[in-house]
Amino acid sequence: xxxxLAEPKYLKDSVSIISELVNEATFKITPNAIELVAMDPAxxxxxxxxLLSSCFTEYDVKDNVELAINLNNLKQILRRAKPDDMLSLExxxxxxxxxxxxxxxxxxxxPIIELDEKEQKIPDxxxxxxxxxxxxxxxxAVEDVDIVAESLTLEAESGKLNVVAEGDLSxxxxxxxxxxxxxxxxxxxxxxxxxxSVEYLKKMVDGSKLADEVHIHFSDDYPLKLEYKxxxxxxxxxxxxxxxxxx
Amino acid sequence: xxxxLAEPKYLKDSVSIISELVNEATFKITPNAIELVAMDPAxxxxxxxxLLSSCFTEYDVKDNVELAINLNNLKQILRRAKPDDMLSLExxxxxxxxxxxxxxxxxxxxPIIELDEKEQKIPDxxxxxxxxxxxxxxxxAVEDVDIVAESLTLEAESGKLNVVAEGDLSxxxxxxxxxxxxxxxxxxxxxxxxxxSVEYLKKMVDGSKLADEVHIHFSDDYPLKLEYKxxxxxxxxxxxxxxxxxx
Amino acid sequence: xxxxLAEPKYLKDSVSIISELVNEATFKITPNAIELVAMDPAxxxxxxxxLLSSCFTEYDVKDNVELAINLNNLKQILRRAKPDDMLSLExxxxxxxxxxxxxxxxxxxxPIIELDEKEQKIPDxxxxxxxxxxxxxxxxAVEDVDIVAESLTLEAESGKLNVVAEGDLSxxxxxxxxxxxxxxxxxxxxxxxxxxSVEYLKKMVDGSKLADEVHIHFSDDYPLKLEYKxxxxxxxxxxxxxxxxxx
Numbered sequence: 001x002x003x004x005l006a007e008p009k010y011l012k013d014s015v016s017i018i019s020e021l022v023n024e025a026t027f028k029i030t031p032n033a034i035e036l037v038a039m040d041p042a043x044x045x046x047x048x049x050x051l052l053s054s055c056f057t058e059y060d061v062k063d064n065v066e067l068a069i070n071l072n073n074l075k076q077i078l079r080r081a082k083p084d085d086m087l088s089l090e091x092x093x094x095x096x097x098x099x100x101x102x103x104x105x106x107x108x109x110x111p112i113i114e115l116d117e118k119e120q121k122i123p124d125x126x127x128x129x130x131x132x133x134x135x136x137x138x139x140x141a142v143e144d145v146d147i148v149a150e151s152l153t154l155e156a157e158s159g160k161l162n163v164v165a166e167g168d169l170s171x172x173x174x175x176x177x178x179x180x181x182x183x184x185x186x187x188x189x190x191x192x193x194x195x196x197s198v199e200y201l202k203k204m205v206d207g208s209k210l211a212d213e214v215h216i217h218f219s220d221d222y223p224l225k226l227e228y229k230x231x232x233x234x235x236x237x238x239x240x241x242x243x244x245x246x247x
Numbered sequence: 248x249x250x251x252l253a254e255p256k257y258l259k260d261s262v263s264i265i266s267e268l269v270n271e272a273t274f275k276i277t278p279n280a281i282e283l284v285a286m287d288p289a290x291x292x293x294x295x296x297x298l299l300s301s302c303f304t305e306y307d308v309k310d311n312v313e314l315a316i317n318l319n320n321l322k323q324i325l326r327r328a329k330p331d332d333m334l335s336l337e338x339x340x341x342x343x344x345x346x347x348x349x350x351x352x353x354x355x356x357x358p359i360i361e362l363d364e365k366e367q368k369i370p371d372x373x374x375x376x377x378x379x380x381x382x383x384x385x386x387x388a389v390e391d392v393d394i395v396a397e398s399l400t401l402e403a404e405s406g407k408l409n410v411v412a413e414g415d416l417s418x419x420x421x422x423x424x425x426x427x428x429x430x431x432x433x434x435x436x437x438x439x440x441x442x443x444s445v446e447y448l449k450k451m452v453d454g455s456k457l458a459d460e461v462h463i464h465f466s467d468d469y470p471l472k473l474e475y476k477x478x479x480x481x482x483x484x485x486x487x488x489x490x491x492x493x494x
Numbered sequence: 495x496x497x498x499l500a501e502p503k504y505l506k507d508s509v510s511i512i513s514e515l516v517n518e519a520t521f522k523i524t525p526n527a528i529e530l531v532a533m534d535p536a537x538x539x540x541x542x543x544x545l546l547s548s549c550f551t552e553y554d555v556k557d558n559v560e561l562a563i564n565l566n567n568l569k570q571i572l573r574r575a576k577p578d579d580m581l582s583l584e585x586x587x588x589x590x591x592x593x594x595x596x597x598x599x600x601x602x603x604x605p606i607i608e609l610d611e612k613e614q615k616i617p618d619x620x621x622x623x624x625x626x627x628x629x630x631x632x633x634x635a636v637e638d639v640d641i642v643a644e645s646l647t648l649e650a651e652s653g654k655l656n657v658v659a660e661g662d663l664s665x666x667x668x669x670x671x672x673x674x675x676x677x678x679x680x681x682x683x684x685x686x687x688x689x690x691s692v693e694y695l696k697k698m699v700d701g702s703k704l705a706d707e708v709h710i711h712f713s714d715d716y717p718l719k720l721e722y723k724x725x726x727x728x729x730x731x732x733x734x735x736x737x738x739x740x741x
Contacts, residue, residue, distance in 0.1 A: 073664060076641045095665075103673075104631070106638055110664040137351065144353055147323045170320060170357040171342075179350070384598065391600055394570045417567060417604040418589075426597075 001029060001065055004058035004088040008081040008100075010051060010234045013209045015078055017236065018047050019071035020203040026115055029065040037120040045200050046239040048122060055233045058088070068115035069096060077108045123239065125225060127217035128187040129156035133176065135208035135228065138216065141174045142201045148172045151243050153195045154218055158186045161216075165198070194218050195243040204238040211236075218242075248276060248312055251305035251335040255328040255347075257298060257481045260456045262325055264483065265294050266318035267450040273362055276312040284367040292447050293486040295369060302480045305335070315362035316343060324355045370486065372472060374464035375434040376403040380423065382455035382475065385463065388421045389448045395419045398490050400442045401465055405433045408463075412445070441465050442490040451485040458483075465489075495523060495559055498552035498582040502575040502594075504545060504728045507703045509572055511730065512541050513565035514697040520609055523559040531614040539694050540733040542616060549727045552582070562609035563590060571602045617733065619719060621711035622681040623650040627670065629702035629722065632710065635668045636695045642666045645737050647689045648712055652680045655710075659692070688712050689737040698732040705730075712736075 005011060011034075018025070018036065025038040036049040053059040077098055081087055085100040095109040145152045145165035149172075155162040159178040165171065178184045186192055207214065207228035215227040221242050229235040252258060258281075265272070265283065272285040283296040300306040324345055328334055332347040342356040392399045392412035396419075402409040408431050410421040425431045433439055454475035455461065462474040468489050476482040499505060505528075512519070512530065519532040530543040547553040571592055575581055579594040589603040639646045639659035643666075649656040653672040659665065672678045680686055701708065701722035709721040715736050723729040 070663075077664070080638050080641065104635075104671075105669040106635075107667045107669075108638075108642070108664060141351075141353075144327050144355075147327065148355070169317075170324070170355060172356075173354045175352040175354075177351075388598075388600075391574050391602075394574065395602070416564075417571070417602060419603075420601045422599040422601075424598075 001062075002058060002060045002088060002090050003029075003034075003056050004086060005055065006057045006086055007055075008078065008085060008087040009083075010055060010210065010230070011087070012078040012081055014049055014051065014234060014236055015071060015075050017203070017206045017209070018049060019075045020206070021045055021047050021200075021238075022071060024068060024070050024113060024115055026066050026068040026117070029061055029067060031061050031064075037122060039120055040200075044197065044241050045204070046120065046122070048235070048237040048239075050235040052233060057086075065091065067091070067096060068113045069110065070113060073110050077110060080106070080108075123223070125217070125223060125239070126219070127222070127225065128219040129154075129161075129192040129217065130183075130185045131156065131161055131216040132183040133161075133214060133216065134181055135205070135212055135214040137176065137182070138214050138226075139205045139208050141176075142198060142205050144174055145172045146198050146202065150198050151195050152198055152201070153193060154216075154224070155191060155193045156184060156186050156218075157191045158189070159184050192218065192220055194221050194224065196224050196240050197243060200240050204240065207236045207238070210234055248309075249305060249307045249335060249337050250276075250281075250303050251333060252302065253304045253333060254302075255325065255332060255334040256330075257302060257457065257477070258334070259325040259328055261296055261298065261481065261483055262318060262322050264450070264453045264456070265296060266322045267453070268292055268294055268447075268485075269318060271315060271317050271360060271362055273313055273315040273364070276308055276314060278308050278311075284369060286367055287447075291444065291488050292451070293367065293369070295482070295484040295486075297482040299480055299482075304333075312338065314338070314343060315360045316357065317360060320357050324357065327353070327355075370470070372464075372470060372486070373466070374469070374472065375466040376401070376408075376439040376464065377430075377432045378403065378408055378463040379430040380408075380461055380463065381428055382452070382459055382461040384423065384429070385461050385473075386452045386455050388423075389445060389452050391421055392419045393445050393449065397445050398442050399445055399448070400440060401463075401471070402438060402440045403431060403433050403465075404438045405436070406431050439465065439467055441468050441471065443471050443487050444490060447487050451487065454483045454485070457481055495556075496552060496554045496582060496584050497523075497528075497550050498580060499549065500551045500580060501549075502572065502579060502581040503577075504549060504704065504724070505581070506572040506575055508543055508545065508728060508730055509565060509569050511697070511700045511703070512543060513569045514700070515539055515541055515694075515732075516565060518562060518564050518607060518609055520560055520562040520611070523555055523561060525555050525558075531616060533614055534694075538691065538735045539698070540614065540616070542729070542731040542733075544729040546727055551580075559585065561585070561590060562607045563604065564607060567604050571604060574600070574602075617717070619711070619717060619733070620713070621716070621719065622684075622713040623648075623655075623686040623711065624677075624679045625650065625655055625710040626677040627655075627708055627710065628675055629699070629706055629708040631670065631676070632708050632720075633699045633702050635670075636692060636699050638668055639666045640692050640696065644692050645689050646692055646695070647687060648710075648718070649685060649687045650678060650680050650712075651685045652683070653678050686712065686714055688715050688718065690718050690734050691737060694734050698734065701730045701732070704728055 022038045034051040100106040141163040148170040149165040149167040152165040161176040163174040211228040217225040227237040269285045281298040347353040388410040395417040396412040396414040399412040406425040408423040458475040464472040471487045474484040516532045528545040594600040635657040642664040643659040643661040646659045655670040657668040705722040711719040718734045721731040
């Protein structure tokens with residue numbers, strides 16, 4: 001296996017975001033993509049990552065490879081990538097070898113670990129509310145509500161999305177309307193409502209580093225799915241369990 | 248009551264500065280202005296704030312309203328204002344409601360609190376030294392002396408102002424002369440001297456965010472008054488008790 | 495003695511770097527230069543500093559003066575220098591007096607201390623590997639290896655320099671080749687290898703603030719010498735003891 005990236009940014013930013021949720025995880029390297037599906041240690045959030053082979057200048061993978069890695073260690077190494085570095089990845093015995101090439105050649109190797117986990121299955125979810133919006137809008141809303149409470153409620157009806165939070169003292173409400181940039185589709189005529197952890201959302205909305213748009217999916221008291229994608233390059237998605245109303 | 252600000256900056260910056268000195272305070276909203284007069288918990292400093300109605304695009308106040316608020320909570324909400332937000336303030340039952348409008352509408356409400364304080368009277372002070380200077384000059388002087396001591400002495404005579412500090416080891420002296428930008432008037436021919444806390448001054452000189460000039464008033468071993476104003480818009484002033492010479 | 499600097503930067507940056515290694519030290523002021531030679535408290539590193547008289551707009555020194563100073567206090571004062579300040583240094587009784595002049599005149603004085611140290615002799619060292627490289631290259635290499643280990647090994651042979659580090663888990667290797675910008679000379683045909691503390695190196699490579707190039711000298715299991723110089727202005731050099739292989 002040998003992979004070369006001319007723009008290390010997509011891998012670097014993705015690993016940095018994922019490592020906030022998951023400490024250790026298994027990458028699956030197939031002839032088409034590098035993929036990762038992992039649960040956070042508290043079993044509240046799932047992260048799904050796919051970096052497509054079309055993103056690479058060299059992508060030589062014959063058989064599927066599974067590669068368990070400490071994501072924090074990997075993040076620290078990827079942080080050393082400079083914009084003009086070519087990054088190549090190889091396997092060598094029990095090590096993942098990362099090479100950064102510009103004027104100098106810098107080689108890092110980090111151990112492949114044993115990870116005793118069963119394969120994560122992506123749950124089959126059906127969503128009643130489907131929203132497409134500029135990614136920054138969700139980042140702002142999450143930061144807004146963060147000052148009043150630890151959880152927020154998403155409320156959608158056709159053409160409208162509210163982000164609502166109520167703390168012991170203060171309240172916040174962000175009203176978002178469908179527009180040229182914002183699509184808000186709700187199945188049926190009812191209002192859809194569900195509540196989620198602000199702490200988790202703050203980590204997930206960093207997906208905005210990878211894509212200008214976020215796709216938001218949820219249903220009544222049901223998991224939330226956030227998707228950040230850059231066509232032919234990268235997909236980073238999250239599933240977050242709802243908080244039950246009496247949390 | 249309904250007030251709308253096209254530039255939330257003056258309210259935002261003022262509340263941020265005041266909250267460094269005072270935790271909770273009562274705003275008085277009159278047909279002409281939003282006002283606040285408060286003492287810091289140690290009774291060493293007084294802050295006076297006035298945001299004129301001419302600063303607002305909508306200013307609908309029939310009767311005087313008194314509004315006690317936790318300034319830290321208010322500061323956190325005002326921080327969320329973006330430059331292109333229209334900010335409106337309203338009362339709703341026991342809540343102050345702040346609405347930020349740009350592409351989205353974001354509404355925050357925070358509780359009006361009970362504040363058991365007698366009304367603060369602004370003391371009637373007469374000053375022998377009156378100085379007008381670029382605000383940044385005082386900020387620099389306070390930062391300069393901060394590295395050698397916890398208190399500084401202001402010494403003025405006609406046309407000259409010295410800021411002096413003496414620590415256990417090191418000393419600092421900033422000499423400022425009257426110029427096109429700097430006016431230094433001293434009543435009589437004597438030298439005027441007084442000593443003040445650097446810690447308090449560091450908080451007060453942040454008034455430079457609101458105005459390019461500072462007006463400095465003091466007398467021998469007497470309170471100091473600092474004034475930052477932007478004509479027809481905002482006034483932020485501070486009175487600081489002197490330190491007696493054997494502090 | 496009276497010295498005036500139009501650009502306080504060289505003194506300011508040097509003192510800031512030296513103070514990371516040494517708390518108190520003796521400056522020797524001769525008719526030609528301000529000099530300092532000091533060991534760090536752990537006796538692992540030596541720092542040598544020379545600020546030439548040609549750097550000053552006024553340099554009035556008749557006899558040699560020795561001046562022991564707390565470098566941290568001096569650093570804090572020098573930090574207050576603004577780019578357009580003229581900085582003059584004078585001795586007054588038992589004080590070093592620093593005056594910053596621009597629109598205002600700001601005077602700081604700090605005590606000359608008693609320092610009971612024997613004069614530091616710069617050891618007479620002979621190096622087999624002599625390298626000249628852009629200073630930033632060494633900064634990057636030290637930051638690279640910092641994420642995997644606490645010590646690094648320099649390995650040079652003619653035309654090639656490797657910076658290698660091996661932690662409990664991960665490894666890093668930076669390969670540098672001679673080029674237009676990089677000269678790598680090694681005496682004889684053998685490979686030269688030696689190991690040094692990353693923590694100390696991180697402090698030393700800040701010399702890159704003073705010069706665009708670094709001169710690196712070492713031999714097998716032998717001290718390292720780093721030199722940063724700006725012709726006719728300033729020299730900042732460091733000697734660092736090697737780590738023995740079984741550290």
